[in-house]
Amino acid sequence: MNRRDAISRVGLILGGTVIGAELFMSGCKSGSTVNTDDLFAKETTAFLNEVGETILPETSTPGAKAANVGGFMAIMVRDCYTADDQKVFKKGLSQLDEASNKKFKKSFMEADAKQRTELLTDLDKEAKEYSTKKKPEDPNHYFSMIKQLTLLGYFTSEVGATKALRYLPVPGKYIGDYPYKKGDRAWALS
Amino acid sequence: MSTNTYDAIVIGSGISGGWAAKELTEKGLKTIMLERGKNIEHIKDYVNANKPSWEFEHRGGRTQKMIEDYPVLKRDYPLNEVNLDYWTNEKESPYTEIKRFDWFRGYHVGGRSLMWGRQSYRWHDTDFEANLKDGIGTDWPIRYKDLHDWYGYAERFAGISGNKDGVPILPDGDFMPPMDMNIVEKDIQKRYKEFYKDARHFIIGRTANITVPHNNRTNCQYRNKCWLGCPFGAYFSTQSATLPAAMATGNLTVRPWSIVTRILYDKDTKKAKGVEIMDAETNKTYEYYAKVVFVNASALNSAWVLMNSATDVWEGGLGSSSGQLGHNLMDHHLGVGAGGRVEGFEDKYTFGRRANGIYIPRYRNLNGEKRDYIRGFGYQGGGSRSGWSRDIAEMNIGGDFKDALSEPGSWGFGMGGFGETLPYHENRAYLDKTKKDKWGLPILAIDAECKDNERKMRIDMMNDAKEMLENAGVKDVKTYTSEPVLGRGIHEMGTARMGRDPKSSVLNGNNQVWDAKNVFVTDGAAMTSAACQNPSLTYMALTARAADFAVKELKKGNI
Numbered sequence: 063m064n065r066r067d068a069i070s071r072v073g074l075i076l077g078g079t080v081i082g083a084e085l086f087m088s089g090c091k092s093g094s095t096v097n098t099d100d101l102f103a104k105e106t107t108a109f110l111n112e113v114g115e116t117i118l119p120e121t122s123t124p125g126a127k128a129a130n131v132g133g134f135m136a137i138m139v140r141d142c143y144t145a146d147d148q149k150v151f152k153k154g155l156s157q158l159d160e161a162s163n164k165k166f167k168k169s170f171m172e173a174d175a176k177q178r179t180e181l182l183t184d185l186d187k188e189a190k191e192y193s194t195k196k197k198p199e200d201p202n203h204y205f206s207m208i209k210q211l212t213l214l215g216y217f218t219s220e221v222g223a224t225k226a227l228r229y230l231p232v233p234g235k236y237i238g239d240y241p242y243k244k245g246d247r248a249w250a251l252s
Numbered sequence: 253m254s255t256n257t258y259d260a261i262v263i264g265s266g267i268s269g270g271w272a273a274k275e276l277t278e279k280g281l282k283t284i285m286l287e288r289g290k291n292i293e294h295i296k297d298y299v300n301a302n303k304p305s306w307e308f309e310h311r312g313g314r315t316q317k318m319i320e321d322y323p324v325l326k327r328d329y330p331l332n333e334v335n336l337d338y339w340t341n342e343k344e345s346p347y348t349e350i351k352r353f354d355w356f357r358g359y360h361v362g363g364r365s366l367m368w369g370r371q372s373y374r375w376h377d378t379d380f381e382a383n384l385k386d387g388i389g390t391d392w393p394i395r396y397k398d399l400h401d402w403y404g405y406a407e408r409f410a411g412i413s414g415n416k417d418g419v420p421i422l423p424d425g426d427f428m429p430p431m432d433m434n435i436v437e438k439d440i441q442k443r444y445k446e447f448y449k450d451a452r453h454f455i456i457g458r459t460a461n462i463t464v465p466h467n468n469r470t471n472c473q474y475r476n477k478c479w480l481g482c483p484f485g486a487y488f489s490t491q492s493a494t495l496p497a498a499m500a501t502g503n504l505t506v507r508p509w510s511i512v513t514r515i516l517y518d519k520d521t522k523k524a525k526g527v528e529i530m531d532a533e534t535n536k537t538y539e540y541y542a543k544v545v546f547v548n549a550s551a552l553n554s555a556w557v558l559m560n561s562a563t564d565v566w567e568g569g570l571g572s573s574s575g576q577l578g579h580n581l582m583d584h585h586l587g588v589g590a591g592g593r594v595e596g597f598e599d600k601y602t603f604g605r606r607a608n609g610i611y612i613p614r615y616r617n618l619n620g621e622k623r624d625y626i627r628g629f630g631y632q633g634g635g636s637r638s639g640w641s642r643d644i645a646e647m648n649i650g651g652d653f654k655d656a657l658s659e660p661g662s663w664g665f666g667m668g669g670f671g672e673t674l675p676y677h678e679n680r681a682y683l684d685k686t687k688k689d690k691w692g693l694p695i696l697a698i699d700a701e702c703k704d705n706e707r708k709m710r711i712d713m714m715n716d717a718k719e720m721l722e723n724a725g726v727k728d729v730k731t732y733t734s735e736p737v738l739g740r741g742i743h744e745m746g747t748a749r750m751g752r753d754p755k756s757s758v759l760n761g762n763n764q765v766w767d768a769k770n771v772f773v774t775d776g777a778a779m780t781s782a783a784c785q786n787p788s789l790t791y792m793a794l795t796a797r798a799a800d801f802a803v804k805e806l807k808k809g810n811i
Binding site for chain 1: 302304305306309310311312313314315316317328329369371431432433434435437438473474475476477478479586589591598599600601602603604605606607608609632633634636637639640641648649650651653654655657658659660666667668742
């Protein structure tokens with residue numbers, strides 16, 4: 063995001079929460095280090111991919127699993143999150159499973175697609191309610207993190223940018239009055 | 253003639269240094285351009301310019317490691333994964349902040365000409381006369397007529413796209429065809445014009461991106477990736493424009509890794525005889541000699557070089573006899589504006605990513621108006637449809653959510669102000685002799701802040717933005733503001749100002765150091781006031797004018 067985009071964007075995002083945007087502007091101090099190796103375990107990647115796929119499932123275009131958002135989340139949490147956020151994220155993975163056990167007597171991976179959707183819909187509501195009430199110094203909700211990373215990871219991935227969105231690396235010209243009809247996909251940003 | 257002897261030395265290779273090198277070499281002077289950082293070769297070294305988002309491990313974001321390594325850069329948008337190499341290593345080159353000052357630097361061939369915002373506006377006599385009328389700082393020794401032709405000269409070579417809008421306060425230039433406004437911006441412009449008539453103007457930005465092929469450079473391809481370096485050479489930078497022109501003369505030598513530690517001043521001739529450099533890779537020192545020295549290290553570092561020079565004659569360094577060297581540090585204050593929702597136009601979208609926006613030139617304190625502050629501000633902004641990062645309140649997760657985010661959202665419009673800061677004598681930079689950089693050289697301490705005039709102006713900047721957008725039909729307009737911080741505008745100016753009197757200025761009306769007539773400073777340091785327009789075009793014009801003068805004086809034997 064260059065300066066001109068940053069200037070317009072601050073004005074544009076005032077209307078509502080922008081999911082994922084704060085990742086690019088956060089400047090928190092990193093605290094003690096948290097071991098994130100376990101986020102790279104095969105089972106964790108599979109788990110996060112299924113969570114991601116439930117948030118952004120395959121429709122007429124590929125879903126989040128096809129973009130390996132599970133692997134992406136592990137990298138982002140390891141490199142970009144503060145120690146506090148890392149702890150919340152790691153703990154959140156078991157909290158998500160606990161919520162599933164409580165609701166369906168099944169782990170998230172054992173639950174079927176419908177149950178997964180139901181569970182994450184509840185968690186999304188919970189996270190949204192929490193976020194509207196939380197003070198800046200309160201911890202983030204783990205599901206907000208998962209959802210943000212899923213969206214960021216998916217729409218900037220090759221499948222997301224080229225299949226879900228329209229990818230055009232060298233437009234060659236600018237048309238400020240370009241026809242649009244419902245169903246046309248958005249442009250990928252780069 | 254020794255191998256270290258040239259006709260001219262240029263210190264720095266950014267926007268003004270590149271111009272100095274081009275002008276001096278084209279006029280036949282054997283010139284060496286000294287750059288403190290590494291070389292960046294046009295196209296070849298723009299290593300990220302063609303990468304898609306998924307080839308960046310963090311998709312362009314910032315890691316905790318980057319945040320730790322760049323305690324200053326992290327404060328605003330520049331800290332990112334895609335062009336990190338273009339920003340100065342803060343651990344190697346620290347500075348002392350007496351008060352917070354966001355100094356965003358680029359130490360490499362091309363300097364910040366590689367990352368600049370490219371907005372290019374002429375100044376007006378209102379700007380050149382402002383200090384005199386307000387009784388502030390010192391009077392500019394030049395007026396618009398002195399720069400008029402040089403502005404045109406700079407525009408024609410750099411390639412500035414823009415529209416001849418006929419705005420009295422913002423003179424039209426020699427433009428390439430303008431970029432287009434999008435359908436929503438045109439609609440806002442129409443309503444804006446209906447409301448404000450000719451009192452205020454809403455125009456397409458004037459930008460140093462070429463819209464038609466020019467000097468072997470390809471016209472803008474609308475990728476909006478300028479700050480990675482453009483493989484098409486479509487925006488003005490040292491690499492795309494001035495450096496190839498200077499190299500073509502056969503008169504230019506570029507020496508990267510060359511930190512100029514001082515200008516060598518000759519007491520007897522009262523002129524510079526050359527410069528001393530430290531090789532940044534070997535820490536060895538060398539001397540280079542020339543008849544004329546152009547100082548273009550960017551405002552703060554140009555002052556730093558002068559402060560370290562001729563200290564046996566003047567304790568405060570070359571140019572300090574005026575008591576003004578390092579003082580009057582200015583910038584533009586920003587981080588205030590408004591944005592909102594635009595209804596309709598659901599059947600319209602844009603094609604291409606335009607590296608430009610709209611501009612609202614200054615309108616305050618003109619034509620007899622008197623606010624509770626002096627000077628004024630302009631705005632930059634733009635309209636667009638939102639993308640996947642928007643929130644959709646009524647949706648949570650799932651296929652419909654994904655498909656909805658895969659389509660563009662509604663239109664919005666946002667803009668932010670750029671305000672003039674005044675030249676306060678006490679806003680200054682000076683040598684902090686208690687600390688050293690990686691090369692054992694003294695560092696700068698910066699002690700500057702926004703004051704009452706800027707703070708009062710910001711109230712208008714915020715409220716006017718809301719009022720104007722509402723008057724132009726934008727809905728749910730919300731304002732934002734922030735604590736004004738100097739440096740954040742990345743328009744440092746004033747530390748070796750021009751003036752009419754050696755007692756109150758460092759430079760004369762031809763950018764000559766009063767105390768050493770063969771030393772010229774033509775970057776932001778020379779600015780006597782800040783106006784509110786983006787300043788680089790004015791540096792280009794000042795540099796070309798000063799180089800022309802310098803060569804004429806050389807030929808006359810005056811320097």
